[in-house]
Amino acid sequence: MFVLVHAMIDPLGAIQIGAGLLATFPLIDHWWRMRRISRWRKLEPGNEKTDSPIVVVLPIWNEEKIIRLRLDNLAQQQYTGHWSLMIVDSASTDQGLQIIDTWLNENPNAFSNAPSIVRMPQRLGKTAAVNFALDHIDLESIVVLTDADVLISPDSLNRISRWFGSGSDIGAVSGTPYPISDPLTSAERNEETYRRFYIDQRIGESIIDSTPIFEGSLLAFRRDVIGNNRLDMTTNADDSQIAIMIRRSGLKSIFDSELIFHEYIPTDFVENNRRSIRRARGLQNLFWMNRDLWLSQKEDQFSRILRRQAWIHLISPVLVMISLVAMFAHIGLTMFRIQNGISMPLADIVLAFVSSFSIVVFLMGDWIPFGRTLQAYLRGQSILMHVYLDRIIRRNAAIWEPTQSNRDALLESSKKKKGSDL
């Protein structure tokens, strides 16, 4: 087989095709199957709510800009069961805590239980803040994690509560992002394409077993399953760490496509990229740390899912890089041969032509449907390749500079809404 291909096509072309297929096939195959499953079945919570108290944890660091907005939003929950809010502050240096105090004084009846505020003496990152919160929450509780910069619907706690009713084998539930963005810019259209690709996989994985990838902006889990275990603070994927921890205990970790949170995508290109790189790095670490599961002989669906995701996040980006370098070299070589009248197999001409054509499709991405998918795919891969670089430049990714352009957009839109209400 190899000899045959070799005789037909230049080795550069063979490398381009081989590495390209090994990089893309596992992802497309997985997505395709998960998408089919997600359309064929649906996960729904039971009607019975849990009796366990719910503790909503809101970790904050320097959120003075949007914290009022977020408290307004949380106060709208219609849940009648027992729940309380716990704010975890890690030595914020802004006016955030004073603003919270004022807000609570102005709205004394906003929550049926008085919110608690726990303070960490220093900033150690969000994952550390989640660990700190766990120290203060009773074992029988359901813990909900949510971020300052997202908005959730008044029904969210009701829906979460239904996932944990008696007899349920669900240990953790993740919300689904609903990005709000300006549909006029290409970066955001790509985000939307990527989103469909991403959510289809999460839902399918949840149906066949569990998804290893969670969203820290809105998730819920059973506190007792974590027990005295804590998250690894040196990495930032607190959300997905929880998903895998819960699944390891034998309960399911699922994505709920109807438990939606609204978030703004950073409009600043640099900020958005930095955020994506950080999150991808957290996932890479996580898949590596849990390699015992994907290498295990015990063949269950979850090992298979983890193995696939490990391939997609750790190995594919390297293969894509190799494939792209080979592609450019092969196009160059073919052009050189044509110019100098050197004969070559037809396969080389076809490959170079198709590759050049794909480059055009990629560059025109915005105007053709497939181009957009191609752009979104390559953006994802370039983010993952950047992670390897990021590891060299930045030793610690557990503490980050929060993106501001999404917070500004959130603030701006809420002002507009208020204005139109008057």
Ligand code: GDD
């Ligand atoms: N207490 C505390 N201490 N809170 C923090 C710290 C910290 O050191 N760092 C960040 N936070 C809070 C923020 O105030 C916000 O409420 C939440 O954690 C998420 O921070 P963002 O800055 O908005 O994170 P993101 O949206 O870019 O990050 C996404 O990926 C993370 C994993 O990399 C979200 O999905 C996060 O939930 C997730 O943890």
Ligand code: MN
């Ligand atoms: Mn955020």
